[in-house]
Amino acid sequence: MGGSVKKESKSTPKGFFVTGTDTGVGKTVVSALLLKFLQAKGLKPCGMKPVETGCGREGRLLVPSDGFFLKEISGANENIDLITPFRFHHPLAPLAAGRIEGGRVEPGKIFAAFNYLRKKYDAVVAEGIGGLLVPLNENYSVLDMAREMGLPVIVVARPGLGTINHTLLTVNYAIGKGLEVAGVVINHSGRPEENLAENTNPEMINELCPVPLIGTVPHLPELSAQSLEDCAKKLFDSKGYFV
Template identity: 40%
Template structure:
């Protein structure tokens, strides 16, 4: 099967999904000519170039090797930094999967590989019926799980992996991100996840303060099936 992209999720919000997504984009660009990142729904905007934009979308654009219209790589941008369903409610909008899926299909005509970054964790609500997991299932992409290394991460990571597989998707790998510089038994926690997650560890991101937007220095190992000849 030809590799088309991946879906990046996290054990929680604030665990470094965007940083890891940018690092994955840089790594993928070594093997594929046209690589693009997508943030289907972003909640929380900042002023930029005379307008408003999601910082996550800016970071993904900077790490992508092709430029695409902003309505494709971030089709839903909501002002308030809340769960998408609440941010949409405040903005007087009702979120639906169809525009996100349409934007993804258009992106696929412009790039060889598309990385899709979720918002928050696996079950973050989009509306009264659907969550980000429904988007991931509709896309059918292999999933990369970003584990924020801090107290409680074992439970969060194992439950998320269980949910991903229960939803019929492949957990292709995981990345450990050191979000707590004082975490006790960090290496032992990583070893526990190596034993129990049942997916390859793609890399360990060291703690950095503050997290920088440039992820080119982060070394990640792609699954073999994701590597292809540079065209």
């Protein structure tokens, strides 16, 4: 934790909902950066990955790697059932995985956990699954969950060719559906290619997007607590966002 005095700046939200233009774009890494940012402000946040698919099996247990990573970064002594209430083995959208595995995402159970964590912690950073229109059950999507949580949304985007379209679609659709979008983070999940698209995309997104480009996360050689903390400082504090 970054400091003993608990202080909440007026502009610091009660958390964030982290979505992406797609799966694998860096939502978990950016969620961890947001947790580190909130900790550096003297707050005690908790991460959450309400629904996770592609979970490994350990005996009869399904192990959610994102859920455990966010729990570890939060330093939260909580049962994983609260951090990731719904877990599926198949690496599919939850609706599809649930049909194969005989399970169904029940929003009521997610919100029982969310409301508990929200009361107990200063902030909750909730990671979505895939992009906004991923179906959690037959009539409830990631977007519905984000709206019900009422947290400002961060959109994580890829750096390369194609990202302008994916980012504008996601941001404009979210706003059109009534979500509060705080901004976009471009994340280098792979090594930078330094090609023309990667070099020009930040400026294009900043110009065309109705919300700010918060910054670009470099490819980090290691994803340790310390390197995430250092990166979070540069990404958020130097830009003045949420400070």
